[in-house]
Amino acid sequence: MYKIVVAKELAPKIKWFEVYAPQVAEKAQTGQFLMVVTHEKSERIPLTIAGYDREKGTVAFAFNEVGRTTKELGLLKEGDYIWNITGPLGNPSEIKYFGKVLCVAAGVMIAPMRLQIEALRNAGNTIVAVIGARIKKLLFFKEEIKSLSHRFYTATDDGSEGYKGLDFLRELVASEKFDRCIVMGPVATLKKVSEITKPYRIPTIVTLMPPMVDGMGMCGVCRVTVGGEMKFGCVDGPEFDGHLVDYDELIKRQRMLLPEERLGSVLWEIGGCKCGGRKA
Ligand SMILES: Cc1cc2nc3c(=O)[nH]c(=O)nc-3n(C[C@H](O)[C@H](O)[C@H](O)COP(=O)(O)OP(=O)(O)OC[C@H]3O[C@@H](n4cnc5c(N)ncnc54)[C@H](O)[C@@H]3O)c2cc1C
Ligand code: FES
Structure with missing residues (x-):
């Protein structure tokens, strides 16, 4: 469990969390990302490292509340705990x-x-x-x-x-x-x-943000085409040569998931949050 030591709103629906995660903070570098799991039943979502303090043992990220998982994350407050954080992942x-x-x-x-x-x-x-x-x-x-x-x-x-x-x-x-x-x-x-x-x-x-599942090169969900070659967004990226990326293919892949994501978000909003802001 990872304690949220700072939680603030940067803009409407954009939140900033600093989380106590000394092992992650020790290795974090700009350009890398984290896989964040809000509670035991939620999806793993990739979020880019936006700050770190090795002395305090904290790592920071900002997120946009766009769908079910990021909205659930946004319900957590300072002092609450995030179920799991894996990282740093990807190349600096x-x-x-x-x-x-x-x-x-x-x-x-x-x-x-x-x-x-x-x-x-x-x-x-x-x-x-x-x-x-x-x-x-x-x-x-x-x-x-x-x-x-x-x-x-x-x-x-x-x-x-x-x-x-x-x-x-x-x-x-x-x-x-x-x-x-x-x-x-x-x-x-x-x-x-x-x-x-x-x-x-x-x-x-x-910095490419294709759909991701494990974030560690095992599932292949994050495939992108760069310079005519297939690359994995998580282990080969997330940064790539912008002049070589097949953006239209990436846009198509992101759109493929839209109906399911919208449905998941709407159902969750109707049903309310089942996790609550967890405190350990
Ligand atoms: C390497 C990487 C780094 C990322 N860093 C950040 C970050 O620092 N801050 C942040 O807010 N988000 C970041 N994202 C995107 C973030 O992971 C998604 O917004 C999140 O997974 C959405 O989950 P959800 O369940 O809340 O929404 P979903 O229900 O999955 O999606 C809701 C809506 O958001 C759109 N969406 C979902 N995933 C993405 C994506 N990867 N790119 C663009 N649109 C998307 C969907 O098309 C849909 O319209 C990153 C993604 C990757 C791959
Ligand atoms: S997210 Fe699974 S291989 Fe990249």
């Missing part, structure tokens, strides 16, 4: 001096991007950060990311804050040289930014 991000790095994050993935920006900044890179969300009130970590970056932009789908959408990036990458681009967020964002950077040959690294 490559952190070294690249030069000028464009970091683009959307939605809940703004949280792990903050950790990656901090690491890239400490490695001496010049950081140009862009954070985006559907609407203004879903933007978070603005001050934190601004203070870690050399230049900082915001964007929203409806234009309620910053640029309207990510099209402004076309002009940005056309007018200055970037040595690397890091993208985290929904597949549509990964695809769009990769299309924008490709003509300028800016090495672009995307």
Whole structure:
């Protein structure tokens, strides 16, 4: 059982948990993820490491309450316990001096991007950060990311804050040289930014979030096609070359699960939560 030592809301339906898990914290690195099991009967879900403190023995993640499991997780409070956390899983991000790095994050993935920006900044890179969300009130970590970056932009789908959408990036990458681009967020964002950077040959690294079951390379559920080859999102990734990913195939695979997920979420909401926030 893993105690939640900090629980806060970053934005509507986006929560941040810091959990006491010293063995995980000891090895955690930016880019890796955890498999989280809320209670003994819930599904294992992958969540990206968004922070860690080796001295305190804590690891942090942010999650969007989108379906049954993340909504159940969101019911837990500070002092409650999570049934199981496995990790760190997946490969860490490559952190070294690249030069000028464009970091683009959307939605809940703004949280792990903050950790990656901090690491890239400490490695001496010049950081140009862009954070985006559907609407203004879903933007978070603005001050934190601004203070870690050399230049900082915001964007929203409806234009309620910053640029309207990510099209402004076309002009940005056309007018200055970037040595690397890091993208985290929904597949549509990964695809769009990769299309924008490709003509300028800016090495672009995307974090893929295919459906996962074990997160350890055994089930094959997380298959993605990268550069015409089949890869496992969990053990070969989760970061890949954004210019080589078959995004349309990934979108199709995510959509295949939609009807079942929606049904599960609705049934759970009608029936209420059976687990309760557990305290050990
Ligand atoms: C390596 C990896 C890292 C991840 N990191 C994070 C993270 O840091 N924070 C976070 O909130 N989520 C993250 N996710 C996605 C997260 O695992 C899913 O949102 C979660 O499993 C949904 O479970 P659920 O039962 O609540 O919802 P479900 O009922 O499974 O799904 C509800 C809705 O969310 C959509 N959805 C489910 N899984 C994904 C996915 N992988 N990508 C996009 N949409 C999805 C479904 O299509 C559906 O519309 C990550 C996924 C992977 C593979
Ligand atoms: S999640 Fe099972 S192989 Fe990747």
